[in-house]
Every structure is written in structure tokens, then in C-alpha cells.
Amino acid sequence: MLDTHETLTDTRGPSLHDMRRAAYVGLLDKHGIDETHLFAALNSALGQSGDFADIYLKESIAESWSLEGGAVRGGAWQCDSGFGIRVLNGEETTFASSQRIGADALRTIARQIRSGPEVLSRVTPRGEPAGSAAARSIYLPRASLSAIGAERKLALLKRVDELARSKDRRVVEVNAMLAATHETVWIARCDGLGVGDVRPMLRLAINVRVKSGDRVESASGGIGGRYGLASWSDDDLRTLVYDRVEAALTKLDARPAPAGTMTVVVGPGWNGVLLHEAVGHGLEADGIRRKTSVFAGRVGEQVAARNVTIVDDGTLEGRRGSLNVDDEGCPTQRTVLIEDGVLRGCMQDSLNARLMNMRPTGNGRREGYAVLPMPRMTNTFMLNGDREHDEIIASVKRGIYVAGLEGGQVDITSGQFVFEASEAFLIENGKLCAPVKGATITGNGLDTIQKISMVGNNLELDTGRAVCGKAGQSVPVSVGQPTVRVDDMTVGGTA
Numbered sequence: 173m174l175d176t177h178e179t180l181t182d183t184r185g186p187s188l189h190d191m192r193r194a195a196y197v198g199l200l201d202k203h204g205i206d207e208t209h210l211f212a213a214l215n216s217a218l219g220q221s222g223d224f225a226d227i228y229l230k231e232s233i234a235e236s237w238s239l240e241g242g243a244v245r246g247g248a249w250q251c252d253s254g255f256g257i258r259v260l261n262g263e264e265t266t267f268a269s270s271q272r273i274g275a276d277a278l279r280t281i282a283r284q285i286r287s288g289p290e291v292l293s294r295v296t297p298r299g300e301p302a303g304s305a306a307a308r309s310i311y312l313p314r315a316s317l318s319a320i321g322a323e324r325k326l327a328l329l330k331r332v333d334e335l336a337r338s339k340d341r342r343v344v345e346v347n348a349m350l351a352a353t354h355e356t357v358w359i360a361r362c363d364g365l366g367v368g369d370v371r372p373m374l375r376l377a378i379n380v381r382v383k384s385g386d387r388v389e390s391a392s393g394g395i396g397g398r399y400g401l402a403s404w405s406d407d408d409l410r411t412l413v414y415d416r417v418e419a420a421l422t423k424l425d426a427r428p429a430p431a432g433t434m435t436v437v438v439g440p441g442w443n444g445v446l447l448h449e450a451v452g453h454g455l456e457a458d459g460i461r462r463k464t465s466v467f468a469g470r471v472g473e474q475v476a477a478r479n480v481t482i483v484d485d486g487t488l489e490g491r492r493g494s495l496n497v498d499d500e501g502c503p504t505q506r507t508v509l510i511e512d513g514v515l516r517g518c519m520q521d522s523l524n525a526r527l528m529n530m531r532p533t534g535n536g537r538r539e540g541y542a543v544l545p546m547p548r549m550t551n552t553f554m555l556n557g558d559r560e561h562d563e564i565i566a567s568v569k570r571g572i573y574v575a576g577l578e579g580g581q582v583d584i585t586s587g588q589f590v591f592e593a594s595e596a597f598l599i600e601n602g603k604l605c606a607p608v609k610g611a612t613i614t615g616n617g618l619d620t621i622q623k624i625s626m627v628g629n630n631l632e633l634d635t636g637r638a639v640c641g642k643a644g645q646s647v648p649v650s651v652g653q654p655t656v657r658v659d660d661m662t663v664g665g666t667a
Contacts, residue, residue, distance in 0.1 A: 185309035188496060192300050194313050195368025199231055199356045203253075203273040207297055210360040213257065214295045216282035218362055222259040222266075224526070225295075225362040228499060229255040229273060230541045235317045236351040239329040242337075247322075254541045257281050260523060269542040298364030301503070309496055310489045311398035313370035317352040320401055325350055328376075331406070335413040336380050342424075343417060344388075345381035359501035367501045372398050373492070373648060375636060378413065382420040389423035391416045391595070396636030397490045412635070419576070419595055422607045429596065429611035429665030435571035436613060436661040437564055437599065441632035442576065444553050444651035447482060448640070449580040450589040450617030455484075455509050455517075456535070456547040456642075457524035459584050466587040466618050467515060476513040476621035479557050483508050484519055486534055486550030492636050493550035493649040497534070500545055504534035509552075510621070521547040539645035549640060553652030557627025561655045564626045566602035572611060572663060573597045573604055587617040610666035620658055628655030 185191065200206055210227055218225045231253035238246050255278070256269035266285045270277045317325060329348050336346045355371040375396030382389055393416045395408065438446060459465030467475065476482075486504025488494050495504050500522045508516045520528070521536030524547055537548035565573060576595035582588065593611035597604045633652035640649045 185312040188307045188309055189300060191309045191313055191370055191496060192368045194370050195356050195358055198370065199229055199273075199358050199368065202231075205273065205275055205278065207360065207366050209275045209278055210366065211295045211297050211364075213278040213282040214360060214362045216279065217257050217259050217286050218295070219259075219286040221261055222362075223262065224260040224522070225258060226500065227255055227257050227278075227360045228538070228541055228545075229358040231356045232540070233318070233354045234351070236349060237325050237329060239333060239346070239348040241345070242333050244326050244329055252540075255281075256541045256543070257285060258544065259285055263527060265523075265544060267544055295362045296364050297366060301365065301367060310487060310494050311372060311496075312400065313372070317350075317374070317401065318354065324401070328401070328404075328409070331409060332376075332378055332413055335410055336378075336417055339414055339417045340382065340421060342382045342384055342421065343380060344383045347379045349377045351375050351377070357499070359497070359499065361501055365501050367497055369496050371495070372400065374399060374401060376404075376412075377637065378416060380413070380416045380420050382417070382424060384424045387424055389420050389426075391419035391423070394635065394637035397492050398494060399490045403490075422595070423609060426607040426609035429572070429593070429608035429663065430598070431663055431665035433660050433662055435568045435599075436658050436663065437568060437571065437573045438577075438653070438656050438658065439573065439575045440561075440628065440630050440654050441652060442634040442637070443574060444634065444653035445577055445580055445638065446589075446591060446613075447554055447653055448549060448552050448638070448649070448651045449582040449591075450587070450615070450620055451482060451510075452484070452549045452552045453582055453642070454584045454587060454617060455519060456549070457518045457520045457528065458547055460518045461524050461528050464585050466585070467518070470515050471517065473515055474513050475515045475618060476510050477624045478513040479627045480510060480513050480621055480624055481508070481555040482510040482552070483555065484533075484535065484549055484552045488551050488633075488650070491551050491633065491650045492638060493552075495534070495550065498536045498545075499538045500532070500536035502532045502534045502536060504550060507533045507535070519547050519549060521545055537647050539647060543645055546643065546645075548642060548647055549649050551633065551650035551652070553631065553633060553650070554627070554654065554656070556629045556631045556654050559626045559628050559655075561628050561630050564628055564655050564657050565599060565604060567626065567657065568599045569601060571599045572608065573599050574611075574613065577613070582617065587619070588615070589617055590614045608665070612664035614662045614664060620661070623659045623661070624656050625659050626657035630654045
């Protein structure tokens, strides 16, 4: 059995001042540098022509354990550290990085990217952000797995296998992975800001395969967030595993999905990935500024049904997409993107905000120290409406109910998207009927949010499995939504 004696009563950590101090000790002190070295490097890198410069330092420790065929098959541990210096001049960016953190490396990289003669004393440190002594961190600054013995980690994976196989004799294979990262970051900017953060991340991913006769089906899922292992109880594991076993078993009886234009009801929680792909990427500031997004130039316009409100919120406690500060040192916030169907704004990093004469929204994110930041989502979701879930199902004469989506792709220029409905059911005369397989959902993001005719009151965020890819970089995010009814969607099927 999983040891559940430890409990996590509060995901909120210490003050931001304490987090900054922990990052300073764990990153700068560890590598023998201080803020004097960082701001000297910024002065050197800026030269005469730079408008803005920053340094991003990061050390990441990653650990993972995997289970296959009822046994733990492997584990991995990796540590990586380095920094990148960026200089901006209008829209032009000069950037270089190093895998070694140290005073000599900072001086070398700064000289390499400087344009023109060095200007001394251009940058004046201004200390930590105001209010950080009182403001609280939205997660705990600890390594999720490193302080826990191997026996407990292995016991958790074996418990997943035990729960799945005991649920139904048709379970023939269980795969699971327990993974954690512990990141320490520091951002120094030419406006004098110096800020640090310590970011934990924990994730459990599972895949369950079932067999009946010659038919084999599977279902995947996961839980995770910025917290420690103590936050998972045995009931949490049981809920996750039983739900995935039931989903896989349901597919054994699935019939080919119908095809055509029909009403689609999309369930809550993880299915917010549809909004993430079809709407969220189009509301990132780089696409808006370059006018490559379908939402460019439409602030203040009615772009969705009047019952649709979508926000991005990086301040939610313990969520995968949450951050105390983004990767440019800006505090995260709750940004209303669409309110009652009206486009209100977009997600900004510092570069695009400056070029658009707007304020950053704390959405400047990067995968690591060797790549540039860009505007990215954090936790993006649709707010509640006023309809009951069952009421929405009952309103549909013929259509499909999508309980799970996978494999989403979107073209932000055209807004076209495609998703596979990994779990879906027919709706006939207001009732859920037979499960179906092979359905794909295609459409245009702008068109789709205008066709939302009913919004449920059962908002859920995903359980902690979402990873967002953009321009070759992957970052953790969260998605969510209540149940929604979308009229006249295109469904591709095999029937």
C-alpha cells in the first residue's frame, strides 16, 4: 500500500523574498558568482546600441522511474545548468548561451554579443521586487523526489499496477512513469531587477491496456503539478487508475463513429486542450503583433458567443502552468482574453509588449537557458456558464459527446484545428448511448467559439498532464473548461 502518513495541508510556500534567497544560495552562491558579476555582464553586453538586456540562469535536476510488465524497468537522473544573455535593439535580438556558470563565462559571452564599445555603469541594481517580503509563493521550494527513498517511489509504481490489475481481469498491461524536476532560476535585467525562483514539478503518467478476445484497447492519463509526493493519497491513485481502466474497457464495445456535420458536446477538464490549441495560441502576442493570428486587430470585437469567457492565469496554487515570475522576471497574473464573447487582450512577453506599447502579462516563457523566451500560455481555461451538464446532453437530439481529446494540431494563421476524440459516445434523443471510436473533430477556432450555444457550470482543470509545444520548445501548462455544446461541427468518422 502507498504510505499516506504525510499530508500536504497548504500548497502555498514561503514568501517570495525567501524564494529569492533560496534561488540565490542554490544557484549564484553555488557557482561562485553574485549580482555584481551579473550586472557587469549586462553593462558589457548592452554596449552603446542595445535597448534592453537580460541574463537567464537555470539549473535543472530531473528524475524519473518507469514501470512495465509489472516491474520497475528503469530510472534516470540528469542535471543541467547554464545561462543565456540576450540583447534587444528594436525587433533585433542578439543571444548567446553557455553551459558553464561562472564569472569568466559571463564576461566572455557578454563580450561576444556586444555591439559597439562598452558603456560602463549603465545598469544600476535596484534589489528585489517591492512587496516580495509579504507576498507568498504559490508552491513549495523543494525537490519533489530527491528527499524520498527509492522504496517509496517503487511502491507507488507497483501500487498503480496492482490497482489496475485488480480492477478487471481483462487488464493485460500497465505502464507507468513517475517523473519530477527541480528547477532553480535567476533573472537579471538591465533595468536593475534581480529575481529568483525555485520550481518543483511532479508527474505520474499511466497507460492501461485491456483485451477481450482479439480486441485490444488502451487509455492513458496522468496527474501532476508543482507540489510534493505527499499530496497524493491512495484514493487519488485509485481514482486515476480506475478511471483509465474503465475508459479502456468502454472502448472494447465501441462502434465506428459517424461522420458529418453535427452537434458536439465536449466534456469538462482535460478537453480544454481544444481551447488551448484552437484559441489560446492565436492569442499569444507574437502572432497578434505580426498579424499572423486570426485575432489580430480585433480587440473590442465580438469574437465568440456571448456566454464564453476565457482567461489565462499563472497564479493558481500548485498547477503545472503556474509560476511566481515568468522567465523574464515579470510576475504572473490573471489575464482575461475573451469576456462574454468580446476579445479583451492577449498574452504578452516583454519584447512584444514593448513593441506594441503594452504591459507584459507574465507570459514570457522558455524551455531552457539556451533558447529565447516567447509569449506562452500558463493555465488557460473557460469560465463557468449557467447550464447543468445533464441539461446540455438532454438538449441534443443527435450528436456525439466527447469525453476525451488527443493529438491536437492548429494553424494559428488560419485557425484550422484537428483533434482525435479518444473517448466519445453517441447522443440520441438527449441520452448517452453507445461508445464510438475513430472520430476526429475538425474546424476553425474562431468559428467554433462562435458556435458554442451552451456552457456548463462544472468547470474543471486537467489533472496535471498537459505539455505545450511551440517553435520547438515545450513547457508545462494546464487547461480546463466546463461542458460546452458546439453546434454544427465537422466530425470525421469510420462509419
